[in-house]
Amino acid sequence: MDNHDKKTRSYNMSMIRSKNTKPEELVRKYLFSHGFRYRKNVRTLPGSPDIVLPKYKTVIFVNGCFWHKHDCPRFVWPKSNTEYWNKKIENNVKRDTDNTALLKQAGWKVIVVWECELKKDIAADTLDSLVKRIRV
Numbered sequence: 001m002d003n004h005d006k007k008t009r010s011y012n013m014s015m016i017r018s019k020n021t022k023p024e025e026l027v028r029k030y031l032f033s034h035g036f037r038y039r040k041n042v043r044t045l046p047g048s049p050d051i052v053l054p055k056y057k058t059v060i061f062v063n064g065c066f067w068h069k070h071d072c073p074r075f076v077w078p079k080s081n082t083e084y085w086n087k088k089i090e091n092n093v094k095r096d097t098d099n100t101a102l103l104k105q106a107g108w109k110v111i112v113v114w115e116c117e118l119k120k121d122i123a124a125d126t127l128d129s130l131v132k133r134i135r136v
């Protein structure tokens with residue numbers, strides 16, 4: 001199941017554990033250490049994808065569960081300013097949907113990695129399957 005050699009593995013695990021790593025940095029570093037070369041925050045593409053892999057015609061968004069309304073326990077509607085938050089979050093969701101459609105029309109493979117999938121106990125599996133999805 002695990003085809004990383006020991007050194008790579010412990011390197012990955014130490015990155016995954018490091019506290020102040022932003023989710024998108026974690027994904028970028030993992031991909032880089034696996035030989036992928038990418039561009040960051042490409043503003044010329046819909047939604048400014050966090051990671052763009054031109055060689056694989058793939059874009060990756062690393063989404064916060066709250067801001068992008070993930071169907072998971074991390075997403076909870078705020079109890080105050082409900083109207084404001086409702087509008088804001090639903091706008092984000094609509095924008096995500098529109099951007100995904102535009103990217104797919106232009107021939108890009110669109111992958112979303114959710115913040116909750118990068119919790120330290122499951123991050124290694126998430127990143128491993130991400131690499132497989134890119135290479136498909």
Ligand SMILES: [Zn+2]
Binds near residue numbers: 072073074075115116
């Ligand atoms: Zn989530």
